[in-house]
Amino acid sequence: MSQTGGVEPGKLLIDGRWEDARSGRTFATLNPADESVITQVAEAGLPDVDAAVLAARKALESGPWSKMSAADRGKILWRMGELILERLAHVGLLETLDTGKTLFDSGKIELPMAAQIFQFYAGAASKIAGKTPSSRSDAFLFTLKEPVGVVAAIVPWNFPFLLSSWKVAPALAAGCCVILKPASQTPLTALELGRIGQDAGLPPGVLQILPGAGSGAGMALVRHPAVDKIAFTGSTEVGKTILREAASTLKRVSVELGGKSPNIVFADADQEAAMRGAFNGIFYNKGEVCAAGSRLFVERSIHDRFVAQLAERTEAIVLGDPREKGTRMGPVVSAQQLDVVLGYIASGTEDGARVAAGGRRASDINGGKGYFVRPTVFDGVTPEMRIAREEIFGPVLAVLPFDDVSDVVAKANGTMYGLAAGVWTRDVAKAHKVARAIRAGTVWVNTYNLYDPSLPFGGFKQSGFGRDLGIEAIDGYLETKSVWIDLGR
Ligand code: NAD
Numbered sequence: 001m002s003q004t005g006g007v008e009p010g011k012l013l014i015d016g017r018w019e020d021a022r023s024g025r026t027f028a029t030l031n032p033a034d035e036s037v038i039t040q041v042a043e044a045g046l047p048d049v050d051a052a053v054l055a056a057r058k059a060l061e062s063g064p065w066s067k068m069s070a071a072d073r074g075k076i077l078w079r080m081g082e083l084i085l086e087r088l089a090h091v092g093l094l095e096t097l098d099t100g101k102t103l104f105d106s107g108k109i110e111l112p113m114a115a116q117i118f119q120f121y122a123g124a125a126s127k128i129a130g131k132t133p134s135s136r137s138d139a140f141l142f143t144l145k146e147p148v149g150v151v152a153a154i155v156p157w158n159f160p161f162l163l164s165s166w167k168v169a170p171a172l173a174a175g176c177c178v179i180l181k182p183a184s185q186t187p188l189t190a191l192e193l194g195r196i197g198q199d200a201g202l203p204p205g206v207l208q209i210l211p212g213a214g215s216g217a218g219m220a221l222v223r224h225p226a227v228d229k230i231a232f233t234g235s236t237e238v239g240k241t242i243l244r245e246a247a248s249t250l251k252r253v254s255v256e257l258g259g260k261s262p263n264i265v266f267a268d269a270d271q272e273a274a275m276r277g278a279f280n281g282i283f284y285n286k287g288e289v290c291a292a293g294s295r296l297f298v299e300r301s302i303h304d305r306f307v308a309q310l311a312e313r314t315e316a317i318v319l320g321d322p323r324e325k326g327t328r329m330g331p332v333v334s335a336q337q338l339d340v341v342l343g344y345i346a347s348g349t350e351d352g353a354r355v356a357a358g359g360r361r362a363s364d365i366n367g368g369k370g371y372f373v374r375p376t377v378f379d380g381v382t383p384e385m386r387i388a389r390e391e392i393f394g395p396v397l398a399v400l401p402f403d404d405v406s407d408v409v410a411k412a413n414g415t416m417y418g419l420a421a422g423v424w425t426r427d428v429a430k431a432h433k434v435a436r437a438i439r440a441g442t443v444w445v446n447t448y449n450l451y452d453p454s455l456p457f458g459g460f461k462q463s464g465f466g467r468d469l470g471i472e473a474i475d476g477y478l479e480t481k482s483v484w485i486d487l488g489r
Contacts, residue, residue, distance in 0.1 A: 007038050007039040007094065007097070007188065008039065009026070009039050009040045009041065009042075010029075010039060010040070010041035010042060010187055010188060010191050010211060011041075011042050011191075012042045012044050012048055012052075012208075012209065012210055012211070013191065013194040013195075013198075013207075013208050013209040013210075014048060014051050014052045014055060014208050014210075015051065015052070015055035015204045015205050015208070016055075016198065016203070016204025016205065017204075019042070019048075020042050021042040021043050021044055021045060021048055021212075022045065022047040022048055022051070023043070023045050023047070025042070025043040025045065026040040026041060026042055026043055027040070027041055027043045027184060027211075027213075028040055028041075029041055029098060029184075029185070029186070029187055029188060030185075030334070031097050031098070031100075032099070032100040032330070032331040032332065032333050032334060032370060032371045033100055033321045033322060033323075033330060033331050033366060033369075033370045034321075034366050034369045034370050035335075035369050035370060035371075038097050038098065038188070039188075041187045041188070041191075041211050042211065043184075043211065043212045043213065043216070043217075044181070044210035044211060044212035044216070044217035045212065045216050045217065045220070046216075046220045048210060048212075048217065049179075049210065049217055049220040049221055049224060050224075052179050052208045052210055053150060053179065053221075053224050053226045053227060054226075055204065055205035055208065056150040056177035056178075056179060056205050056206075056208065057150060057177075057226055058205055059177050059203060059204065059205030059206050060147070060149060060150060060176070060177045060205075063203050063204070063205060063206075064203045065175070065177065065202075065203050065205075065206045066175075068175075069126075070125045070126040070128060070173075070175070071125070071126045073125045073172060073173060073175065074121075074122040074123060074124075074125035074126055074173070075122070075201075076122075076172075076197075076200050076201045076202055077118050077119070077121055077122035077125065077169060077172060077173060077200075078118070078119055078122035079200035079201065080118045080169075080196050080197060080200045081115040081116070081117075081118035081119035081122065082115070083196045083199055083200055084111055084112075084114055084115040084118065084165075084196060085111075085112065085115045087192065087196065088107055088111050088112070089107065090192075091106075091111060091161065091189055091192045092106040092107030092111050093106075093107075093323070094188040094189050094192060095110070095111070095160065095161055095186075095188070095189045096322050096323055096330075097188070097323075098160065098185070098186040098187070098188045098189065099157065099158070099160065099185075099186050099330075099333055100286065100322050100330035100331040100332065100333055100370075100371070101285050101286070101322055101330055102322045102327055102328070102329070102330055103322060103323055105284075105285060106161075110159060110161060110162040111161060111162075113162060113165075113451065114161055114162050114164075114165035116453055117162075117165045117166065117169050117453045117469070118165060118169045120169070120453035120454065121169040121170050121172070121173040121453075121474070122173070124170075124173050124471060124474060125172075125173040125174075127471075128145050128173070128174065128474060128478065129145065130142055130143035130144050130145050130480070130481075131143045137487075138486070138487050138488070138489055139484055139485060139486055139487055140484075140485040140487060141482070141483070141484055141485075142482075142483050142485075143480050143481065143482050143483070144480070144481040144483060145174075145478045145479075145480060145481075146175075146478065146479050146480075146481055147174050147175035147176040147477060147478065147479075148174070148176055148228050148229045148252055148476075148477050148478060148479050149176060149177075149227075149228030149229065150176070150177050150178075150179065150226060150227050150228050150229075151167075151171045151176045151177070151178045151179070151227075151228065151229045151230075151231055151477060152178075152179050152181065152221035152222070152224075152227045152229070152230050152231070153167040153168060153171065153178055153179070153180045153181070153231045153232075154181045154214075154218055154221065154222075154230065154231070154232045154233070154234065154242075155167065155180070155181070155182055155183065155190075155233050155234070156183050156233055156234045156235075157182075157183035157185040157186040157288075157333050157334075158285060158288040158289065158290070158333070158393075159285070160182055160183065160186040160187075160188075160189050160190060161189040161190070161192070161193065163233050163468075164180055164182065164189075164190050164193055165193070166233075166457075166468040166469060166473070167180075167231045167233070167468065168180060168193065168197075168207060170468075170473040170474045170476070170477055171231065171477045172202075172206070172207065173474055173477075174474050174477035174478050176229075176477050177205060177206050177207070177208075178206070178207050178208070179208045179209075179210055179221060179227070180193070180194070180207065180208070180209050180210070181210050181211070181212060181217050181218055181221060182209070182211055183214075183234075184211065184212065184213050184214070185333055185334050186333070187211035190209050190211065191209055191211070193207075193209070194207060194208070194209035214238065219245065222242050222245045222246055222251075223245055223248070223249070224249075225249050227249075227251060228251060228252060229251060229252040229253070229254075229476075229477065230242055230246055230251055230252070230253045230254075231254050231466075231476070231477075232253065232254065232255050232256065233255075233256040233257075233290075233468075234256075234257065235257065235258050235391075236257040236258045236391075236416075236417075236462050236463070236464070239255040239257045239464060242255065243255065252476075253466075254458075254464070254465065254466025254467075254468075254476050255459075255464035255465060255466060256290070256457075256458055256459065256463075256464050256466065256468055257290075257417075257419075257459055257462065257463050257464035258290060258391040258393075258417060258419070258462075258463060259290050259291055259292070259294075259391060259417045259418075259419030259420060259459070259463050260294055260295055260388075260389065260390070260391050260415050260417045261291050261292060261293050261294060261295065261417070261419055261420040261421055261422070261440065262293070262295045262296075262297055262408075262411070262412035262415075262421050262422070262438070263277065263278055263281045263282075263293030263295065263296050263297070263421070263422035263424075263448060264297045264402075264408055264412060264421070264422060264423050264424065264434065265277075265278060265296070265297065265298045265299065265302070265306065265424045266299050266423075266424060266425040266427070266430065267299040267301045267302045268425055268426050268427055268430075269424035269425050269426060269446070270424070270426065270446070271302070271306070273424070273446060274306075274424035275306070275309060275310060275313070277293075277422060277424060277446075277447060277448040278293065278296050278306075278310060278397075278448075279310060279313055279314070280448060280449060281293030281296075281422055281448040281449055282294055282296070282375075282395065282396075282397040283314070283317065283329065283375050283395055283397075284449055286329055286330065286331075286332055286333075286373075286375075286394060286395050287375075287392065287393065287394045287395035287396060287397075288332065288333060288337075288393055288394065289449065290419055290420075290463075291419050291420035291442065291449060292393075292449075293397075293420075293421075293422050293448055293449070294391070294392060294396070294397060294398065295388060295398050295400060295412070295415075296310075296397055296398070296399045296400070297399075297400050297401070297402045297408050297411060297412060298399060298400075298401060298402070299401070299402060299403075299408075300401045300402065300403055303379075303399075303401045307356055307377070307379045307399055308356075310356075310357075310377055310397075310399075311356040311357040311377050312357075314356075314357035314358060314375050314376075314377050314397075315357050315358070317329050317375050319331075319362050319365055319372050319374070319375075320365055321365075321366065321370075329375060329395065330372075331370045331371040331372045331373075332371045332372075332373055332394055332395075333371070334371065335371060337371065337393070337394065338361070338371040338373065340392070340393070340394065341373050341392060341393075341394035341395070341396060342361060342373065344386065344387055344390070344392045344394070344396055345358075345359055345360070345373075345376055345396060347385075347386045347387060348378045348381070348385065348386075348387040348396070348398070351385040351386065351387070352380065352385075353378040353379070353380050353381045353382075353385060353387060353398070354378065354379050354380040355376065355377075355378060356377040356378065356379050356399070357374075357375065357376060357377040358373070358374035358375050358376030358377065358395070358396075359374065359376050360373075360374050361373055361374070362374050373394060373395060374395075375395040375396075375397075376395060376396045376397065377397045377399060378396070378397065378398050378399065379399045381398040381399060381400050382400070383400065383411060383414055385398070388400065389415065391417070405430065405433065405434060405437075408434075409434060409437045409438065412438055413437075413438065413439050415461075416461060416462040417459070417461060417462055417463045418439045418440045418441065418459055418460030418461035418462070418463045419440055419441055419442070419458075419459045419460075419463035419464075420440050420441065420442040420443070420444070421438045421440045421442070421443045421444070422443070422444045422445075422447075422448040423435060423438075423443065423444070423445050423446075424445075424446055425445075425446075431445045431446070439460050439461060440459075440460055440463075441456075441457065441458045441459045441460050441463065441467075442455075442457055451469065452469070453469055453470075454469070454470055454471075455469060455470055456468070456469050456470030456471075456472040456473065457469045457470075
């Protein structure tokens with residue numbers, strides 16, 4: 001364990017206690033950079049889900065949490081933000097070991113952003129308010145905003161800590177109790193979030209952590225009659241399964257799903273800025289980003305030059321162990337994801353696209369161990385090819401040319417997804433026009449892949465519904481109760 005700094009085996013956090021799974025089962029979590037076992041983690045099953053749901057209901061209905069003022073909830077959330085920053089080095093290293101993302105990305109970008117999110121919702125907790133319509137003289141009408149109840153937050157492996165914070169922070173601000181199920185590939189930092197919640201003063205049962213399989217603990221949470229809401233981030237396919245399963249108990253559901261986002265570069269754009277935006281838009285976090293700008297549309301007059309420069313920069317990316325300073329890109333998250341990405345690279349070639357950069361597994365790192373793929377740029381891509389239509393969720397870019405605004409809007413919208421988009425131009429009117437015409441939950445102009453706690457994020461079309469971030473996210477964890485008090489005639 002010297003290689004990993006001796007990571008403790010992971011347990012389940014249920015009702016304020018760290019426990020083994022009732023079945024005694026554990027699973028190994030691997031370091032994708034060298035395929036070694038980081039540690040064993042308890043695997044939650046149905047009896048553990050039952051125990052956690054019971055504890056959550058008790059905390060919600062009769063524990064100190066149910067009586068706590070919104071301002072006091074806010075103080076705990078603020079403290080959680082502080083503790084994230086105090087534990088940055090430790091939690092950041094675990095995130096890097098589990099996911100393969102660089103230490104810079106986990107420690108300098110994603111964890112500080114998670115701290116900001118907790119502190120944004122710390123302030124928001126005490127601003128939750130109903131309404132008092134004044135439409136009647138014979139009655140006093142008002143609405144109360146009440147927590148939706150027990151929330152199961154199910155998150156993917158690409159941003160385990162950050163995406164957990166997107167759900168846990170607003171749900172706690174609203175007064176809900178949360179059971180967090182991280183992805184089985186990346187359970188370690190969710191456990192740290194549980195510890196941070198405990199140390200910040202969350203009462204038992206308010207935030208519980210259940211690592212485990214989607215088909216095990218995940219499905220048990222979705223089917224559980226005493227869970228009120230599923231807050232899900234993951235693939236569109238699993239999102240659809242969850243919607244079907246949640247229908248039988250009519251749970252509230254929010255689904256943040258996949259994408260195939262267009263990033264559009266007009267000839268009048270600041271070329272250097274657009275180049276950086278195209279590059280980071282696809283290669284940040286190895287392309288394992290729901291909003292990755294994986295379809296790059298470049299205006300025909302600058303297409304060839306732009307692709308050549310982008311390919312050159314892509315070839316220069318330093319792959320390696322994500323803990324090392326000089327590394328620009330780490331391995332993809334798992335052997336399974338490596339197969340998926342290599343399969344798409346093969347399909348692009350078979351369909352007749354041209355590999356402008358990368359296009360292969362990198363076997364020259366760590367003695368051939370680890371799931372490294374050379375970041376890949378395809379040009380000569382047409383809209384029907386699988387690499388232009390399907391979410392790859394890896395460092396693979398499809399570049400397509402376009403002629404004018406109406407051509408690119410039609411091509412950009414020609415997808416079942418609608419998560420995000422980018423537009424690069426110096427023409428303000430054009431930027432506004434395209435931003436309105438694109439059917440997506442977020443449009444970035446002259447930038448890409450930026451998030452702010454105050455700005456809601458979520459999908460149109462088959463990228464899902466509901467919103468993370470912003471005040472809007474809190475609405476997803478609240479019920480509206482209407483009260484009518486008769487004043488006599
Ligand atoms: P996934 O759908 O396979 O898994 C996501 C989570 O769901 C995991 O915790 C998994 O264990 C669980 N799960 C799987 N099957 C389940 C089931 N039947 N019942 C309950 N839970 C189940 O997704 P992934 O491979 O971990 O993540 C990649 C996907 O996530 C991509 O499609 C990506 O676009 C999407 N994503 C979306 C956003 C967004 O905000 N829209 C953000 C990040 C990732």
